[in-house]
Amino acid sequence: QTTKLTPNFYRTTCPNVESIVRSAVQQKFQQTFVTAPATLRLFFHDCFVRGCDASILLASANGNNEKDHPDDISLAGDGFDTVIKAKAAVDNGRISTKASVQRQLPHPNFNLDQLNSMFATHGLSQTDMIALSGAHTLGFAHCGKFSNRIYNFSPRNPVDPTLNFQYAMQLRQMCPRNVDPRIAINMDPNTPRTLDNVYYKNLQQGKGLFTSDQVLFSDRRSRNTVNLFASSNAAFNQAFVAAMTKLGRVGVLTGNKGEIRRDCTRPN
Ligand code: HEM
Numbered sequence: 126q127t128t129k130l131t132p133n134f135y136r137t138t139c140p141n142v143e144s145i146v147r148s149a150v151q152q153k154f155q156q157t158f159v160t161a162p163a164t165l166r167l168f169f170h171d172c173f174v175r176g177c178d179a180s181i182l183l184a185s186a187n188g189n190n191e192k193d194h195p196d197d198i199s200l201a202g203d204g205f206d207t208v209i210k211a212k213a214a215v216d217n218g219r220i221s222t223k224a225s226v227q228r229q230l231p232h233p234n235f236n237l238d239q240l241n242s243m244f245a246t247h248g249l250s251q252t253d254m255i256a257l258s259g260a261h262t263l264g265f266a267h268c269g270k271f272s273n274r275i276y277n278f279s280p281r282n283p284v285d286p287t288l289n290f291q292y293a294m295q296l297r298q299m300c301p302r303n304v305d306p307r308i309a310i311n312m313d314p315n316t317p318r319t320l321d322n323v324y325y326k327n328l329q330q331g332k333g334l335f336t337s338d339q340v341l342f343s344d345r346r347s348r349n350t351v352n353l354f355a356s357s358n359a360a361f362n363q364a365f366v367a368a369m370t371k372l373g374r375v376g377v378l379t380g381n382k383g384e385i386r387r388d389c390t391r392p393n
């Protein structure tokens with residue numbers, strides 16, 4: 126028999142789990158702002174690989190777990206720490222391999238068709254994908270993730286023509302050629318610490334940091350949604366909440382299909 130995913134799942138065994146998790150996360154957030162972007166991205170990377178089963182948390186013995194894949198290496202430690210501190214009474218999944226991450230996560234050079242098809246495999250629509258991309262309203266990116274757009278985009282155009290030229294020059298200053306690969310910059314140059322619709326206003330001005338961000342505005346099939354979210358923070362908020370909820374249901378194992386780990390870093 127299967128159990129449904131429900132907010133009161135632990136009502137008998139741990140009646141206050143939601144408020145316990147909430148206050149642990151609040152406390153962590155007060156210690157460091159990075160908690161917010163780090164946890165947001167961790168959630169996404171878990172859900173897109175084998176579903177939302179916390180496979181990303183499993184500790185690595187031999188350098189071959191999910192954590193070790195190049196797409197996951199830059200996940201900020203504070204995200205993991207948030208989950209551990211919250212003793213996230215999340216779920217299960219005994220398997221976590223580096224190989225399983227390959228081709229499951231979107232890359233910053235993706236075009237609209239590639240983004241749509243990858244999100245569609247998890248039942249997420251183009252509107253969900255655009256709303257979720259709004260998570261790039263917070264947090265950092267390493268220079269190497271977009272340096273092709275400011276230095277060697279194509280033989281004819283060294284700078285990506287869809288990029289605001291002034292912004293491109295600012296990016297060159299923050300990320301000079303051969304910059305230390307550990308250097309990271311804000312993805313939202315205007316309100317990097319506020320979860321708001323400024324991300325979409327940036328796209329309208331050619332200030333999307335990745336190709337996968339800017340393409341949402343430059344491709345006319347997605348532009349109307351970007352314009353809608355740019356014009357209404359309420360519309361963005363509503364779509365973001367709905368899409369995050371859908372993302373959190375991807376591939377969840379319920380009932381006897383999985384196990385609830387006592388320690389998130391190890392199968393029981
Ligand atoms: C649409 C396709 C997406 C692509 C191509 C993408 C790609 C990336 C890349 C390359 C980075 C920078 C990593 C680094 O340099 O350290 C990043 C950061 C981030 N992404 Fe995404 N991402 C996508 C969707 C999402 C979604 C759906 C979420 C969450 C709902 C998300 C949340 C974040 C956050 C919060 C950061 C900043 C992390 C930090 O500051 O530690 N992204 N993303």
Ligand SMILES: [Ca+2]
Nearest residue numbers: 171174176180
């Ligand atoms: Ca997972």
Ligand SMILES: [Ca+2]
Nearest residue numbers: 262313316319
């Ligand atoms: Ca912002």
